Amino acid sequence: MLSEPSDVQVRPGVEGDLQALTDLYNHYVRETPITFDTGVFTARERRPWLLSHPEDGPYRLKVALDSGSQDVLGYATSSPFRAKPAYATSVEVTVYVAPHAGGRGIGTLLYEALFQALAGEDVHRAYAGIAQPNEASVRLHERFGFRHVGTYREVGRKFGRYWDVAWYEKEL
Template sequence: MSSERTEVQVRPGVEGDLTALTDIYNHYVRETPITFDTAVFTPEERRPWLLSHPEDGPHRLMVATAADPTGNSQEILGYATSSPFRPKAAYATSVEVTIYLAPHAGRRGIGTLLYKALFEALAGEDVHRAYAGIAQPNEASTRLHERFGFRHVGTYREVGRKFGRYWDVAWHERDL
């Protein structure tokens, strides 16, 4: 495990990552209630999302990569973002954060590396608080957020309907 972890690099996302990032996200759209999107995206449809996360400022995209098994290229293992919490101006110093990992990349510490890099990047920004909405149940995500100092502040009950049932979303916050 430690050798895999040391090979993982975290860097800002770039436009060349778009297809791989879209593939990772679409897995969660198709297979899980972790996102409440219900239709998959094309990379072109996701381009505005990617472009809304520049390399500086409060809205970031951090990407975890490692050498693919052949060693000829970098495989994207996951990503973390900080995005606007709400569109109204008074919310400008709050961000919503999230992580998505490739289906095979869990339990390797990649989420920890991504959040560490994201929160380090945000340290110099005018951001006061981070929020995370976690569709329930999701113990791994809850544990990750708690390790980074997030505290549970409330749960929206049966707020989303996907796969023929309703899902709760637990909301967590942390000071930045």
């Protein structure tokens, strides 16, 4: 059982979450280098992304909700690592937490739920790319047993500067 506080519910993402998930992601697009997307999305544009994360299989979407208001507090996903068939047992994972919900353990709850869901799947490794600097994300991933395997230097350009991405790996 998850160690979630009574005021937070974690469940699979559903189509009704699409607008809130899009709004949350767009915050990170507009305000941070955490994602290398540079233009905001409409919910319609993000719908294929949502549908690519069914309730079963290796590609999941977990959503954290405030139990009272049902506001989205964050989400975590596992997605294909690469498109080629030999990569099928590897996933890339990510977590986004609403700015007002930071420091409440939401990322931890989401990853607990995601990795519990992946436990029965044919998945061998999880990878996470973390734009640097991002100490909170590094700490979260290390808490879950990820280890640093390398850094791509100045691999992305956003906000008029280049950003490094540190890559982390976890055996599943």
